[in-house]
Amino acid sequence: MGLAMSHAAAPPPPPPTHSQTPVGLGVVLPPKTEEKVVKKVDFRNLPCPLPFEEIQREALMSLKPELFEGLRFDFTKGLNQKFSLSHSVFMGSMEVPSQSTDTIKVPTAHYEFGANFLDPKLMLVGRVLTDGRLNARVKCDLTDNLTLKVNAQLTNEPHFSQGMFNFDYKGSDFRTQFQIGNNAFYGGNYIQSVTPNLSLGGEVFWLGHQRKSGIGFAARYNTDKMVATGQVASTGVVALSYVQKVSEKVSFASDLMYNQMTRDVTASFGYDYILRQCRLRGKIDSNGVVSSFLEERLNMGVNFILSAEVDHRKKDYKFGFGMTVGE
Numbered sequence: 001m002g003l004a005m006s007h008a009a010a011p012p013p014p015p016p017t018h019s020q021t022p023v024g025l026g027v028v029l030p031p032k033t034e035e036k037v038v039k040k041v042d043f044r045n046l047p048c049p050l051p052f053e054e055i056q057r058e059a060l061m062s063l064k065p066e067l068f069e070g071l072r073f074d075f076t077k078g079l080n081q082k083f084s085l086s087h088s089v090f091m092g093s094m095e096v097p098s099q100s101t102d103t104i105k106v107p108t109a110h111y112e113f114g115a116n117f118l119d120p121k122l123m124l125v126g127r128v129l130t131d132g133r134l135n136a137r138v139k140c141d142l143t144d145n146l147t148l149k150v151n152a153q154l155t156n157e158p159h160f161s162q163g164m165f166n167f168d169y170k171g172s173d174f175r176t177q178f179q180i181g182n183n184a185f186y187g188g189n190y191i192q193s194v195t196p197n198l199s200l201g202g203e204v205f206w207l208g209h210q211r212k213s214g215i216g217f218a219a220r221y222n223t224d225k226m227v228a229t230g231q232v233a234s235t236g237v238v239a240l241s242y243v244q245k246v247s248e249k250v251s252f253a254s255d256l257m258y259n260q261m262t263r264d265v266t267a268s269f270g271y272d273y274i275l276r277q278c279r280l281r282g283k284i285d286s287n288g289v290v291s292s293f294l295e296e297r298l299n300m301g302v303n304f305i306l307s308a309e310v311d312h313r314k315k316d317y318k319f320g321f322g323m324t325v326g327e
Helices: 001-007 057-063
Strands: 070-078 083-096 102-118 122-130 132-140 144-153 163-171 175-179 185-193 198-207 212-222 226-231 237-245 250-259 264-272 278-285 287-298 302-311 317-326
Touching: 057 226, 057 250, 057 264, 102 198, 163 317
Parallel strands: 070 317
Antiparallel strands: 070 083, 083 102, 102 122, 122 132, 132 144, 144 163, 163 175, 175 185, 185 198, 198 212, 212 226, 226 237, 237 250, 250 264, 264 278, 278 287, 287 302, 302 317
16 A cells, blocks of 8 residues: 555656657657758848959068168158158168179168148048159049049159059949050959859950050959968969968968969968067068068057068078158
């Protein structure tokens, strides 16, 4: 009687959970796995790609810093929110082309005066050098999607002055550009987003005075952690680049350049390291050239610059230091 009462008072078995479902006697199903939700790509709402001429932006930041030799001092003074003046002094050396393998350098120095006007829809930048050169840049937003760019360089030497007009149109998922320059230069390019990460483009140009023309193609694939680009042109040039973003402050870059006309192949590997008060960039290439560029922030609006480039093959050593004052 007591045994019967104990069985009657026993609690009912717990209901089966989602992770274990009994089937028959002693058979338990495995836990259910969550199905991955695959997002469909909306090809009618793709992002706008970078301009065709800037598809290697990240690689150039690491591998192509503004190296110099000697002393450089830059000072910028803002007169108001839109207008500012700049003064630059450079003292160093300049390489002279030579038929021999030896590097010939000539000491040089110049002063540069500049004026800048910056507006959300208009940018005017002018530079005048003591050697007679004049550089001017204009960027004007004609509409929300159409931009006019003008680059000009005037010199005292005949046939060395240059001028270029660029008309850039920015679409929802594409960009296109038309160029007109001196020496009867005409060019155009177009780049289109194919997927959210991949963009493809092409360019053509015609140089009337030299009776030369060319066509090129480019591809860019980018994610949050890497950027890969490739370019090929009918002139025989093939350029590849790859950038790996290790973190927000550290990235590594590499590129490969092949010229079919001269049979030259150059590969380089570089880094870009952003610290709290400085930024360090450097590279080494297959020709034995090692370079480094350091920007140290000393105070608000005051930066100290160190530049170094060592060519072991040519025994050419370039070192420079400078200071930038003003934002």
